[in-house]
Amino acid sequence: MHTDMVKDILANPKYQELVQKRGRFAWILSLIVIVVYFGFVLIVAFDPKLLAIKLYGVTTVAIPVGVAIIIMSFILTGIYVKRANSEFDDMVTEIKNSVKKG
Numbered sequence: 001m002h003t004d005m006v007k008d009i010l011a012n013p014k015y016q017e018l019v020q021k022r023g024r025f026a027w028i029l030s031l032i033v034i035v036v037y038f039g040f041v042l043i044v045a046f047d048p049k050l051l052a053i054k055l056y057g058v059t060t061v062a063i064p065v066g067v068a069i070i071i072m073s074f075i076l077t078g079i080y081v082k083r084a085n086s087e088f089d090d091m092v093t094e095i096k097n098s099v100k101k102g
Contacts, residue, residue, distance in 0.1 A: 005099060008099050009095060009099055012095055012098060012099065014091060014094055014098065017091070018088065018091045018092065021088070021091075022088055025080070026080070029079070029080055033072075033076060036069055037069065040065065040066075051065065
């Protein structure tokens, strides 16, 4: 019986849609993070003087850029959680209900 339920879920078009949407969204967010992190590392490697520019006191450009990267990570995580808790969870509920009925 369990195997039949798994087959029903895998064959469900809503499940296929969920997998595609969630996968695409996760890859987009991951790509944004990778580009920003590697961009920062490349700047550190190839143009460290850019990040060494003093803003005030001992604070350089690197400090606010680093903080912005951390904040961006929290924001992107929040965006994923918000979409997962609304759209993706609704799709999972629809899939569960259709499998229970069938």
